[in-house]
Amino acid sequence: MRRLRVEVRGAVQGVGFRPFVYRLATELGLAGWVLNDVRGVEVEVEGTAAALDAFRARLEAEAPARAVVRSVSVSWHEPAGFRSFEIRKSTGGGEKSVSVLPDLATCDDCLAELNDPADRRYRYPFLNCTNCGPRFTIVRALPYDRPGTTMGGFALCADCRREYEEPRDRRFHAQPTACPACGPRLALWDNAGQPLARDDEALRRAAEALLAGRIVAVKGLGGFHLCCDGRNEAAVARLRAGKVRREKPLALMVRDVAAARALCEVSVAAEQWLLSPEAPILLLPRLDPASAAVLVAPNVAPESTRLGVMLPSTPLHHLLLAAVDAPVVATSGNLSDEPIATDELEAVARLGSIVDLFLVHDRPVERHTDDSVGWLFGEELQLLRRARGFAPLPVPVAAKQPTILAVGAHLKNVVGLGLGSEVVLSQHIGDLETPEALGAFERVIADLLRLWEAGPVAIAHDLHPDYLSTRWARRAAAGDESEGPLPPAILAAVRAGRLRLVGVQHHHAHLASCLAGNGAQGPALGVTWDGTGYGTDGTIWGGEFLLGDAAAFTRVAHLRPFRLPGGDAAVKEPRRSALALLLELFGESALSRDDLAPVASFTGTERALLARMVATGARSPVTTSAGRLFDAVAALVGLHPKAGFEGQAAMALEALADPSERGVYPFPLVPASSPGTPALLDWGPLLLALLEDGARGVGASTRSARFHNSLVDGIGAVARLAGSRRVALSGGCFQNRFLVERTQERLTAEGFEVLTHRLVPPNDGGLALGQVTVAAARIATDGV
Ligand SMILES: [Zn+2]
Ligand SMILES: [Zn+2]
Ligand SMILES: [Zn+2]
Numbered sequence: 001m002r003r004l005r006v007e008v009r010g011a012v013q014g015v016g017f018r019p020f021v022y023r024l025a026t027e028l029g030l031a032g033w034v035l036n037d038v039r040g041v042e043v044e045v046e047g048t049a050a051a052l053d054a055f056r057a058r059l060e061a062e063a064p065a066r067a068v069v070r071s072v073s074v075s076w077h078e079p080a081g082f083r084s085f086e087i088r089k090s091t092g093g094g095e096k097s098v099s100v101l102p103d104l105a106t107c108d109d110c111l112a113e114l115n116d117p118a119d120r121r122y123r124y125p126f127l128n129c130t131n132c133g134p135r136f137t138i139v140r141a142l143p144y145d146r147p148g149t150t151m152g153g154f155a156l157c158a159d160c161r162r163e164y165e166e167p168r169d170r171r172f173h174a175q176p177t178a179c180p181a182c183g184p185r186l187a188l189w190d191n192a193g194q195p196l197a198r199d200d201e202a203l204r205r206a207a208e209a210l211l212a213g214r215i216v217a218v219k220g221l222g223g224f225h226l227c228c229d230g231r232n233e234a235a236v237a238r239l240r241a242g243k244v245r246r247e248k249p250l251a252l253m254v255r256d257v258a259a260a261r262a263l264c265e266v267s268v269a270a271e272q273w274l275l276s277p278e279a280p281i282l283l284l285p286r287l288d289p290a291s292a293a294v295l296v297a298p299n300v301a302p303e304s305t306r307l308g309v310m311l312p313s314t315p316l317h318h319l320l321l322a323a324v325d326a327p328v329v330a331t332s333g334n335l336s337d338e339p340i341a342t343d344e345l346e347a348v349a350r351l352g353s354i355v356d357l358f359l360v361h362d363r364p365v366e367r368h369t370d371d372s373v374g375w376l377f378g379e380e381l382q383l384l385r386r387a388r389g390f391a392p393l394p395v396p397v398a399a400k401q402p403t404i405l406a407v408g409a410h411l412k413n414v415v416g417l418g419l420g421s422e423v424v425l426s427q428h429i430g431d432l433e434t435p436e437a438l439g440a441f442e443r444v445i446a447d448l449l450r451l452w453e454a455g456p457v458a459i460a461h462d463l464h465p466d467y468l469s470t471r472w473a474r475r476a477a478a479g480d481e482s483e484g485p486l487p488p489a490i491l492a493a494v495r496a497g498r499l500r501l502v503g504v505q506h507h508h509a510h511l512a513s514c515l516a517g518n519g520a521q522g523p524a525l526g527v528t529w530d531g532t533g534y535g536t537d538g539t540i541w542g543g544e545f546l547l548g549d550a551a552a553f554t555r556v557a558h559l560r561p562f563r564l565p566g567g568d569a570a571v572k573e574p575r576r577s578a579l580a581l582l583l584e585l586f587g588e589s590a591l592s593r594d595d596l597a598p599v600a601s602f603t604g605t606e607r608a609l610l611a612r613m614v615a616t617g618a619r620s621p622v623t624t625s626a627g628r629l630f631d632a633v634a635a636l637v638g639l640h641p642k643a644g645f646e647g648q649a650a651m652a653l654e655a656l657a658d659p660s661e662r663g664v665y666p667f668p669l670v671p672a673s674s675p676g677t678p679a680l681l682d683w684g685p686l687l688l689a690l691l692e693d694g695a696r697g698v699g700a701s702t703r704s705a706r707f708h709n710s711l712v713d714g715i716g717a718v719a720r721l722a723g724s725r726r727v728a729l730s731g732g733c734f735q736n737r738f739l740v741e742r743t744q745e746r747l748t749a750e751g752f753e754v755l756t757h758r759l760v761p762p763n764d765g766g767l768a769l770g771q772v773t774v775a776a777a778r779i780a781t782d783g784v
Helices: 017-027 049-061 108-114 158-165 199-211 233-243 257-261 268-274 315-324 344-351 435-451 468-477 488-495 506-517 567-572 574-592 604-616 626-636 648-656 683-695 700-722 737-749 764-782
Strands: 002-011 031-037 040-047 068-077 085-087 186-190 195-198 216-219 224-229 281-285 306-310 328-332 357-361 373-377 380-385 395-406 416-425 458-462 500-504 524-534 540-548 553-559 679-681 726-730 753-755
Touching: 002 049, 017 031, 017 040, 017 049, 017 085, 040 049, 049 068, 108 315, 186 199, 195 199, 199 216, 199 224, 199 315, 199 357, 216 315, 216 344, 224 233, 224 344, 233 328, 257 268, 268 281, 268 373, 268 380, 315 328, 315 357, 344 357, 373 737, 395 435, 395 506, 395 764, 416 435, 416 764, 435 468, 435 488, 458 468, 458 764, 468 488, 468 500, 500 506, 500 764, 506 524, 506 540, 506 726, 506 764, 524 567, 524 626, 524 700, 540 626, 540 700, 553 700, 567 574, 567 626, 574 604, 574 626, 574 683, 626 648, 626 683, 648 700, 648 737, 679 700, 683 700, 700 737, 726 737, 737 753
Parallel strands: 031 085, 216 357, 281 373, 395 458, 458 500, 524 726, 553 679, 726 753
Antiparallel strands: 002 040, 002 068, 031 040, 186 195, 186 357, 216 224, 224 328, 281 306, 373 380, 395 416, 524 540, 540 553
């Protein structure tokens, strides 16, 4: 007889790990106990050597499907004389290293109950079990136990309690478990918050309203969706007008995979992801409207070759979609750049003017979580927005690091927390353009620090002095609460004099993020292309080739710089970028090129003003932005002189590119003028050839393809020059699939190893991961 003590670390709470241990131990005739603590799961079992060996082997081999076991440590002791096996109460205290699980989409067992008239949870919109349901959006404190969740206020009825306490039941210790007798209830409100109906009637009337062209705000797991019938052009137009989202594509929710196939091409891998517990929005290739079985309103995703599609991820959404039986627009419940609304009273105040009805319930949302968005590259998912289903699962990193808070970028903000050998990335927060978004940013930081009880030794931030995230970091490091309270963990670190500020160059963070996301340490050539990032020389970078790793980098090459009149104003006016490049190429004579669409779109006065700005440098920063080069070319081939959102013109340019075209324009790599300075990729000859093609009447789709092919050539030339066999593609421009796929193909054929982003986005949503690893490397090497 011996006693075995086992500590299991990882995402092992809320996944049925303790009942699994209970079943295994009792099956093997072992006595002892299992409990959850703040670090994971602890087990003690005693019995014969053979039974203990079997227990040890099967503990990992047969662990529950949703568990992510990071480590198992064992020790042997004298028997303690246990008589039976029991599940003990969770203990608090100690260093918190347990992972909080993301919310999981409704499992098949729960779906079967939902649709079974004989089941006591028939049509109950909040059923869940150990294998599915809310997690991250209801956790108030660790360890993960019912009183520490927003379900704490719902007392279990006798039936639910019996299941909750029965180790052999699927709902054993399922913290959010509920039934119609004891759990949350559904209600339908009018747009002033007055109740109209409850329970099934609320659901039925919400579905009727959607089919009648109304806009319904639906409270889900991590906040509200704004919903309307995806086939109804007028309803979609009204939703867009209310939300102030004129052109950006809207996501659709459909009832099942068959309904997705009626709209889009759904590969085997795509089907698996649609049906997965993460249930992200997938950007799927849309069927030709002529062959699509269901016609989506044209204003759902204008110009787009893809549709964002997701399946219901909660019982409520399953019931609603079954009742509507049509694609439903389901977009974040917010106005333009604000964070998603989570509380029903707040939602009525913020959204009441654009919504007809609110479908709400009384389970509080502890923290906002948007839907995740991704697409497939072959079999692999690439996330473009990392939120529900993925946050806050940590990203493992190779080097052990001190506790570091990274505050992310300005747009698509996500914050990160480096803890030991992993980085916890927050859910998507959004663009820090509004006071509401800044408030959400501050709440998420406070939340992460509190939940993980983290005491950071450093704050990593972008170099851009005007990013609100940078300003917050500076203020926090100074302990300055004049503009708002700071988290206690930050104040404590400031008072102890151990909080450092580490500025991380934007594109260096992109490179480091791509490396870390691939479990690689470098060095690599980072091809980091995006719209805007503050450079170490004070200019605006964006078409960068950085050779290095998390610790350091050399800027080996960049796009030829130009002055951008109006700076950020150009983001929404691609024609400004076009005029800027023409001025750089032709000087003032560019102003009379009325044959070119972007020039012709300006009045004479505007042209003169913009030229003067470029000549004097007034509000015209020097930039190497690849994003603006895309904008300029899009405007020059006749697309979008003005854009409804950043990247719109570039997306349209990509959509236009003829995949069969293999022609290229000259895109010379000009060697460094002196040792130690970067080489230049000169877009001048490229642009001249593009204009000549235009003058000869070569079509826009051919010119777009030739432009893309030239970029691939340019990247290949720098890769050969830089001498690193490993190339990392990062930054918002690498959301361009034409560019990514051709670059990958080319570089791989030339023997390079190409790293791309997968579960951490290539855009600024992935920046915080890189900020953490860069700060950790700097602290390790020179104690910055
Ligand atoms: Zn379930
Ligand atoms: Zn109940
Ligand atoms: Zn960026």
